[in-house]
Amino acid sequence: MAAASEAFLARASRSIAACVKIVSRPGWRWLPQLAQRLAGPGLPLHFIVRKRFIEDSVHAALAAGTTQVMVLGAGFDTLTWRLHTAHPAVSFFEIDHPATQHIKRDALGSCDANLRFIPADLTQQTLQQVLARCAGFRRDLPTIFVIEGVLMYLNAAEVDALFAELPHSVRETVIFSVMETMPDGRTGFHDATFLSDRILRLWREPFRSSFARSAIEPFLARHGYALAVVADEAFLRARCLPEPLRHATAPARGEIVCVAHSVQASTP
Numbered sequence: 001m002a003a004a005s006e007a008f009l010a011r012a013s014r015s016i017a018a019c020v021k022i023v024s025r026p027g028w029r030w031l032p033q034l035a036q037r038l039a040g041p042g043l044p045l046h047f048i049v050r051k052r053f054i055e056d057s058v059h060a061a062l063a064a065g066t067t068q069v070m071v072l073g074a075g076f077d078t079l080t081w082r083l084h085t086a087h088p089a090v091s092f093f094e095i096d097h098p099a100t101q102h103i104k105r106d107a108l109g110s111c112d113a114n115l116r117f118i119p120a121d122l123t124q125q126t127l128q129q130v131l132a133r134c135a136g137f138r139r140d141l142p143t144i145f146v147i148e149g150v151l152m153y154l155n156a157a158e159v160d161a162l163f164a165e166l167p168h169s170v171r172e173t174v175i176f177s178v179m180e181t182m183p184d185g186r187t188g189f190h191d192a193t194f195l196s197d198r199i200l201r202l203w204r205e206p207f208r209s210s211f212a213r214s215a216i217e218p219f220l221a222r223h224g225y226a227l228a229v230v231a232d233e234a235f236l237r238a239r240c241l242p243e244p245l246r247h248a249t250a251p252a253r254g255e256i257v258c259v260a261h262s263v264q265a266s267t268p
């Protein structure tokens with residue numbers, strides 16, 4: 001994962017890659033640690049437990065017979081790349097914006113035939129149009145969709161349209177993350193510092209949607225899915241951190257991971 005991420009970074013931004021190389025040296029580690037403290041100490045840990053929980057959920061789905069893994073907005077995540085060789089009978093797909101995916105494919109080089117990359121700008125094409133031209137994708141096979149760290153960059157209408165366009169096939173699972181609306185109605189990490197807000201703004205990644213926790217279940221029901229798990233900070237901490245860390249460190253609060261099953265799937 002580290003080697004692949006280094007290769008992505010080298011292609012995405014030479015200057016950032018060079019900075020990362022410097023601050024990775026033992027004598028310079030205090031710098032990212034300080035930045036982490038100023039930006040909100042729980043943010044990197046949140047990303048780690050989010051990824052760990054999603055990976056565990058994909059493993060569980062594969063063990064239960066899922067034969068297709070479809071990742072929307074995969075970015076530089078390495079999950080499908082790491083899993084596809086170990087699961088040759090499973091089809092893995094990544095749909096992502098062409099600009100991001102181009103860098104990733106260039107860095108990864110050739111992959112086995114069961115990992116397919118589909119470049120698509122989802123603001124220009126509907127998910128149904130993209131799935132229709134996705135060679136090898138079958139609506140009748142048990143599938144897990146992973147939509148991690150993506151929905152908050154879409155507005156409410158776009159999130160609604162995306163869920164309406166999922167296949168809703170038998171034995172379909174969707175694992176997705178959303179921002180949870182703060183009690184005062186704002187969207188963001190609940191314990192974000194001024195600096196972390198600035199960083200997200202610098203990355204030009206403003207959040208455009210969030211969910212009140214009570215709204216998630218009705219939203220999914222309207223789209224034909226049953227909510228199975230809501231993994232919030234307390235859940236992720238208990239599930240994904242080993243005992244000594246569990247009580248010492250808190251992941252950031254504000255983004256929750258949900259697991260939902262197509263209602264057809266839960267019908268015996």
Ligand SMILES: C[S@@+](CC[C@H](N)C(=O)[O-])C[C@H]1O[C@@H](n2cnc3c(N)ncnc32)[C@H](O)[C@@H]1O
Pocket residue numbers: 072073074075076077095096097100101120121122123124147148149150153
């Ligand atoms: C914050 S990254 C999340 C990456 C990955 N899922 C993760 O959690 O590590 C958001 C991803 O959404 C993708 N994305 C943003 N807008 C998109 C669009 N209009 N069409 C397709 N993908 C898009 C970006 O290319 C990027 O890969």
